[in-house]
Amino acid sequence: MLDNLGARFQDIFKKVRGHGKLSESNIKEALREVKMSLLEADVNYKVVKDFIKKIQDKAIGTEVVTGINPGQQFIKIVNDELVELLGGTNSRLTKGVRNPTVIMLAGLQGAGKTTFAAKLSNYLKKTGERPYMISADVYRPAAMKQLEVLGKQIDVPVYFEEGSKDAVGICERGLEKAKEANATYLIIDTAGRLHIDEHLMEELKDIKKTVRPQEILLVVDAMIGQDAVNLAESFNNALNIDGVILTKFDGDTRGGAALSIKSVVGKSIKFVGTGEKISDLELFHPERIASRILGMGDVVSLVEKAQEAINEDDAKSLEEKIRTQQFDLDDFLKQLQNIKKLGPLGSILKMLPGVGQIGDLAPAEKEMKKVEAIIQSMTKEERKKPEILKASRKQRIAKGSGTDVSDVNKLLKQFEQMKDMMKMFSSGKFPNIPGMRGK
Numbered sequence: 001m002l003d004n005l006g007a008r009f010q011d012i013f014k015k016v017r018g019h020g021k022l023s024e025s026n027i028k029e030a031l032r033e034v035k036m037s038l039l040e041a042d043v044n045y046k047v048v049k050d051f052i053k054k055i056q057d058k059a060i061g062t063e064v065v066t067g068i069n070p071g072q073q074f075i076k077i078v079n080d081e082l083v084e085l086l087g088g089t090n091s092r093l094t095k096g097v098r099n100p101t102v103i104m105l106a107g108l109q110g111a112g113k114t115t116f117a118a119k120l121s122n123y124l125k126k127t128g129e130r131p132y133m134i135s136a137d138v139y140r141p142a143a144m145k146q147l148e149v150l151g152k153q154i155d156v157p158v159y160f161e162e163g164s165k166d167a168v169g170i171c172e173r174g175l176e177k178a179k180e181a182n183a184t185y186l187i188i189d190t191a192g193r194l195h196i197d198e199h200l201m202e203e204l205k206d207i208k209k210t211v212r213p214q215e216i217l218l219v220v221d222a223m224i225g226q227d228a229v230n231l232a233e234s235f236n237n238a239l240n241i242d243g244v245i246l247t248k249f250d251g252d253t254r255g256g257a258a259l260s261i262k263s264v265v266g267k268s269i270k271f272v273g274t275g276e277k278i279s280d281l282e283l284f285h286p287e288r289i290a291s292r293i294l295g296m297g298d299v300v301s302l303v304e305k306a307q308e309a310i311n312e313d314d315a316k317s318l319e320e321k322i323r324t325q326q327f328d329l330d331d332f333l334k335q336l337q338n339i340k341k342l343g344p345l346g347s348i349l350k351m352l353p354g355v356g357q358i359g360d361l362a363p364a365e366k367e368m369k370k371v372e373a374i375i376q377s378m379t380k381e382e383r384k385k386p387e388i389l390k391a392s393r394k395q396r397i398a399k400g401s402g403t404d405v406s407d408v409n410k411l412l413k414q415f416e417q418m419k420d421m422m423k424m425f426s427s428g429k430f431p432n433i434p435g436m437r438g439k
């Protein structure tokens with residue numbers, strides 16, 4: 001999502017940086033390109049026009065501060081406006097004074113409401129809350145069961161009435177149950193339709209009247225492009241929503257919706273869904289998304305992801321092992337698995353500054369899988385002391401892991417080199433790496 005736009009912006013900025021001084025015609029040219037790339041990314045035309053006008057006013061009116069590269073200054077202006085366009089600062093979920101804070105979800109069928117209900121519950125649970133869910137989707141036959149299964153996976157209770165068609169009644173009774181259970185948040189999954197219709201809106205309004213939610217969040221599939229903006233407008237007119245959730249942000253659509261919703265509808269995006277797994281949820285931080293688009297990286301999100309995936313005890317025990325030179329292939333395997341927990345390599349690298357566009361990472365990922373399979377085919381003893389491996393065992397391991405003996409040998413050699421490096425680091429004798437200032 002937003003990859004193409006990122007690539008275009010980075011090209012434009014490269015050109016802008018090349019100019020020692022920014023003249024009015026340089027700026028005009030750059031702005032024309034910014035405009036084209038936003039339109040290509042499927043951003044609403046009116047939004048683009050306003051955006052360009054704001055940048056133009058600022059860029060042309062600004063005195064070039066001495067000591068600062070004018071190109072950088074231009075990028076800063078675009079960055080600030082982009083953050084504003086995306087919704088300013090990150091808008092968090094409301095927390096009501098009384099428990100539970102009720103969050104009602106709305107959206108079309110297939111948008112990802114049920115999945116998001118579970119993702120949000122999981123997120124809240126991790127922040128120390130006690131979530132509770134209600135399935136009031138009385139139309140899609142499998143919806144209640146789906147939420148029940150997801151609830152079990154994350155150990156969050158789900159209230160539903162199988163076979164019932166009384167969505168409002170389900171919500172009323174579910175709310176009582178959530179109070180009895182002393183829940184701090186109640187998330188209500190409602191029914192969707194393939195298209196907006198009167199009946200759906202009436203039902204949602206009835207639920208709203210009955211449960212008086214502190215927040216109504218509209219769940220929208222980001223893949224539907226510009227329609228997402230129209231949809232958000234219709235739901236907002238009927239229900240006065242509090243925020244938007246964009247799902248399927250991992251898809252490869254152009255992402256213009258993300259950039260248009262706040263301006264057109266006036267409501268912020270609060271979360272984005274980035275995959276089908278329950279953990280595939282990110283808070284929507286306008287500043288971070290803007291930096292990602294402008295190729296400045298998103299180190300903060302990366303660090304947060306790493307903190308989630310790697311626990312501190314593991315990190316300490318790893319450090320101890322490196323220091324005492326007991327790092328073995330089992331530890332190596334664990335590290336590989338930690339990297340995998342962060343997500344696909346491509347999406348990790350994209351968060352680093354300067355790595356805006358990257359080539360095909362499939363070979364690197366394949367290589368990681370190979371190494372994992374090889375280590376998993378070894379016995380515990382062999383993982384601790386790979387030097388005991390004889391040719392016949394290497395052949396068995398290659399067969400067991402679907403690789404060649406040469407792959408096994410390559411891994412063992414790399415592992416030996418790695419251990420040598422660690423030995424040097426832990427003894428304080430740093431190798432003389434070209435390009436680094438050695439002692």
Ligand code: GDP
Pocket residue numbers: 107108109110111112113114115116192247248249250251272273274275276280
């Ligand atoms: P609902 O009808 O609105 O309740 O939609 P569901 O929660 O059943 O989701 C519809 C489909 O979209 C399912 O196959 C989900 O796995 C998938 N889905 C939901 N959120 C995401 C997301 O963020 N990324 C991707 N790739 N798929 C998603």
